[in-house]
Amino acid sequence: MSEEKIKLSAAGVNLWFGNKQVLKQIGVSFPENKVTALIGPSGCGKSTLLRCFNRMHDLSPDAKIEGQFLLGKQDLYNRDISVTQVRRRVGMVFQKANPFPKSIYENINYGLKINDVPPSERLGIIESALKESFLWDEVKDDLKKPATRLSGGQQQRLCIARTVALRPEVILMDEPCSALDPISTGKIEDLIRKLQDQYTIVIVTHNMQQAQRVADKTVFMYLGEVVEAGNTKDIFDHPQQELTANYVRGHFG
Numbered sequence: 261m262s263e264e265k266i267k268l269s270a271a272g273v274n275l276w277f278g279n280k281q282v283l284k285q286i287g288v289s290f291p292e293n294k295v296t297a298l299i300g301p302s303g304c305g306k307s308t309l310l311r312c313f314n315r316m317h318d319l320s321p322d323a324k325i326e327g328q329f330l331l332g333k334q335d336l337y338n339r340d341i342s343v344t345q346v347r348r349r350v351g352m353v354f355q356k357a358n359p360f361p362k363s364i365y366e367n368i369n370y371g372l373k374i375n376d377v378p379p380s381e382r383l384g385i386i387e388s389a390l391k392e393s394f395l396w397d398e399v400k401d402d403l404k405k406p407a408t409r410l411s412g413g414q415q416q417r418l419c420i421a422r423t424v425a426l427r428p429e430v431i432l433m434d435e436p437c438s439a440l441d442p443i444s445t446g447k448i449e450d451l452i453r454k455l456q457d458q459y460t461i462v463i464v465t466h467n468m469q470q471a472q473r474v475a476d477k478t479v480f481m482y483l484g485e486v487v488e489a490g491n492t493k494d495i496f497d498h499p500q501q502e503l504t505a506n507y508v509r510g511h512f513g
């Protein structure tokens with residue numbers, strides 16, 4: 261990953277929940293305007309690592325984190341940046357779509373409000389976020405309807421719209437398609453590919469085909485460590501490590 265501009269990175273990361281060490285000496289970097297997949301067997305620490313980048317463990321009293329997390333040159337854990345500022349710059353989309361029990365419009369408007377976006381600008385931003393998320397045509401006449409009446413796939417695209425409305429630099433996605441049918445999954449994958457023109461994306465996925473379809477880069481983790489990272493094609497077609505080869509060939513997982 262040497263010649264690309266690195267947008268997000270971590271070095272020397274160790275993380276414990278209580279006495280249990282879950283991340284061990286992690287070093288990773290995510291290039292700008294690329295999609296990187298984090299893969300590895302269940303429990304290897306993918307979600308835990310992803311969550312570090314937008315300070316999701318701050319409120320877990322039993323989590324202890326060591327190491328450095330950088331967005332460009334900004335240390336994401338430095339006192340000069342608040343959690344709200346971190347999350348505005350590093351957005352996150354979760355496994356299960358989690359719209360607020362409010363209208364489609366309010367779901368996006370809320371984040372704009374709490375981030376002091378002037379009311380006169382909000383409607384335009386909401387429209388373009390819905391367009392960017394391939395949802396506008398399906399909801400443009402129903403913006404006042406409850407978001408919970410949307411299908412699962414539409415709700416997930418709304419959650420992505422809510423994230424992009426704040427113009428983050430990075431979007432973290434934690435298994436965003438695992439609750440979706442193949443058609444909705446296809447739409448989200450098309451969307452991910454489109455969004456990479458503007459955002460740096462890191463996606464946790466269990467689905468090897470998905471990693472190969474959407475990700476330029478892949479990081480393979482095992483038991484809390486990064487085993488191998490590189491171009492997705494190399495990781496799947498010519499892995500350097502036997503563990504990686506066994507995993508991507510489906511021998512365990």
Ligand SMILES: Nc1ncnc2c1ncn2[C@@H]1O[C@H](COP(=O)(O)OP(=O)(O)OP(=O)(O)O)[C@@H](O)[C@H]1O
Pocket residue numbers: 277282300301302303304305306307308309320466
């Ligand atoms: N808040 C927490 N408190 C204690 N242990 C936790 C917490 N969150 C995760 N863990 C543990 O940390 C380890 C890594 O979990 P994590 O969810 O990061 O793995 P993962 O690779 O994302 O797994 P999966 O693919 O199943 O989602 C697991 O052993 C899990 O039980």
